[in-house]
Structure formats: C-alpha cells, structure tokens
Amino acid sequence: MEKYFVTYNQAIGLKRLGFDDPCISYFDTCCQFRGLSHNLTYQILKNDGVLAPLKSQVFEWARDKYNINICISWRDDLLNYDISLTEMKKGGYFYYKESFNNYEEAESACIDKLIEVIKTQNS
Amino acid sequence: MMKKEFVNYNQALKLKALGFDEDCLARYEGKIKHIEKPLVFEFTFANLPGALNKVGYPNYPYKDVEAPTFSQAFRWFRDKHNLPSWIFESTGNWYYKIVQGDFWVEDKIKYKAYEEAESACINKLIEIVENK
Numbered sequence: 416m417e418k419y420f421v422t423y424n425q426a427i428g429l430k431r432l433g434f435d436d437p438c439i440s441y442f443d444t445c446c447q448f449r450g451l452s453h454n455l456t457y458q459i460l461k462n463d464g465v466l467a468p469l470k471s472q473v474f475e476w477a478r479d480k481y482n483i484n485i486c487i488s489w490r491d492d493l494l495n496y497d498i499s500l501t502e503m504k505k506g507g508y509f510y511y512k513e514s515f516n517n518y519e520e521a522e523s524a525c526i527d528k529l530i531e532v533i534k535t536q537n538s
Numbered sequence: 539m540m541k542k543e544f545v546n547y548n549q550a551l552k553l554k555a556l557g558f559d560e561d562c563l564a565r566y567e568g569k570i571k572h573i574e575k576p577l578v579f580e581f582t583f584a585n586l587p588g589a590l591n592k593v594g595y596p597n598y599p600y601k602d603v604e605a606p607t608f609s610q611a612f613r614w615f616r617d618k619h620n621l622p623s624w625i626f627e628s629t630g631n632w633y634y635k636i637v638q639g640d641f642w643v644e645d646k647i648k649y650k651a652y653e654e655a656e657s658a659c660i661n662k663l664i665e666i667v668e669n670k
Contacts, residue, residue, distance in 0.1 A: 416563060419609060437540065439563065454540075471543055471609045478652060489622035489637050504630045518616060 417448055419469050426465045428530040440467040477529055487521045496521040544605045552664045554603050564605040608656055615663045625655045634659035
C-alpha cells in the first residue's frame with residue numbers, strides 16, 4: 416500500500432510547509448515507512464518521525480489550504496498523462512506539464528511541484 | 539476526518555461485485571470478529587438504518603466489505619478496465635471526465651465540491667463496467 420503515500424523526501428517538504436493533518440502512517444527516524452495507526456499528528460509523534468500522508472490527502476490539503484487544484488488527465492491522442500496545478504475559481508496555471516508515461520510518475524511530479532509552488536508562495 | 543478518503547459502503551459493495559479484490563486500508567465491518575490483517579479503519583454501521591442492535595441476526599442488512607480509497611478505486615479502473623478518469627474545477631464548480639475508448643464520458647452536472655464529483659465519477663465508472 417506504500418504507493419498511495421508520499422515519499423520520505425516529499426514528507427519532509429510537506430512538514431516544512433506546515434502540513435499537520437491527521438495521518439495513518441509516518442516515517443521513523445531511520446526514514447522507514449511505518450504505520451498504520453489512527454490520527455497521527457506531530458503532537459503525537461513528537462520528534463520521532465515525519466508524517467506520511469496519502470497522496471490524495473496532500474491534494475486535498477492543497478485545495479483546502481492554498482486553493483490549488485491538481486489535475487492528472489489522460490491524453491488519448493498522445494497516450495500519456497498531463498499534470499496541471501491551477502488556482503481554483505480563477506483558473507490561472509501555476510504549472511502545466513505533459514508527457515508522463517504513467518500515472519504514478521505524474522502523481523509524484525505533482526507533489527514535488529506543489530511543494531515548490533507553496534514554498535515560493537510562502538517566501 | 540480521513541473517512542472521506544474512502545468509497546462509501548454501497549460503492550464498496552459494487553466494486554466487490556465487479557471483482558475488486560485488493561488489500562485495503564479499511565473495511566466496512568458489521569460484527570466483531572478476528573481480523574487477520576491490520577486495518578486502519580473499521581467503519582461500523584451502528585448509525586445506519588436497520589443496523590442498530592441487529593448485528594449477527596440473519597436479517598442484518600449489511601455485509602462486511604473491504605473499503606478502498608478513492609485513489610485506489612480509480613487506479614483499479616485505470617489498470618484493470620482501461621478507464622482513466624479525473625476530476626477538474628472550472629469557475630468554482632467541479633466536474634469529472636472518463637475516457638472510454640475513443641469517447642469521453644461526462645455529465646453536465648456542476649458539482650459544488652470535489653468530493654461530490656469524485657463520488658459521482660466512481661458511480662459512473664461502476665455503471666460503465668456493470669454494463670460492459
């Protein structure tokens with residue numbers, strides 16, 4: 416089931432951005448994926464790890480907290496995936512890229528770009 | 539709070555009927571029994587109609603069923619049935635799109651929330667596979 420969760424580096428990036436929604440998994444101090452438990456937060460983890468959210472949780476967090484929608488769409492003419500990060504209700508693009516050969520690659524690129532966009536917004 | 543990551547009970551039942559058989563993080567669970575593998579959530583039916591005080595009775599209306607996350611269900615439709623789909627937003631409304639062969643499947647409903655469009659998309663995917 417690990418494929419549904421962010422990577423360790425992404426988890427670190429999200430932590431730095433203040434992500435603290437309740438999670439069911441975490442990376443321990445040796446960077447090992449751990450879980451599964453109810454409602455983990457940094458208050459519960461203390462300094463013993465980094466929260467590992469589901470990728471879908473991160474997308475939800477981006478929508479709720481930053482008004483950023485992430486869309487991974489299939490291009491049936493090119494037989495690959497496009498990704499876009501847009502500003503909700505306004506439609507402006509933060510990022511758009513095409514030609515991802517598989518969904519997982521596109522999904523991971525979305526998380527990386529999201530972290531970058533929010534970091535820029537916050538600075 | 540994380541319950542919204544998972545398909546609802548009826549969707550879980552239909553997915554099972556369609557052959558969905560993957561390990562899940564959650565299960566809709568009607569009665570207490572030995573759990574062979576760790577699950578994060580066990581959604582109970584205590585607050586649903588007809589469930590109260592009837593656990594274990596022959597006419598108990600609910601069945602135990604694995605509960606995939608939405609992303610897991612979407613992946614299954616993509617990989618198993620060649621049905622990519624996505625949710626998108628335009629001017630404050632939410633829509634879904636499904637690629638079925640050379641066609642796009644969509645409805646014209648403007649959903650007010652992402653979760654509504656997501657759930658409608660799963661229902662449509664289930665319908666497509668049921669009618670195959």
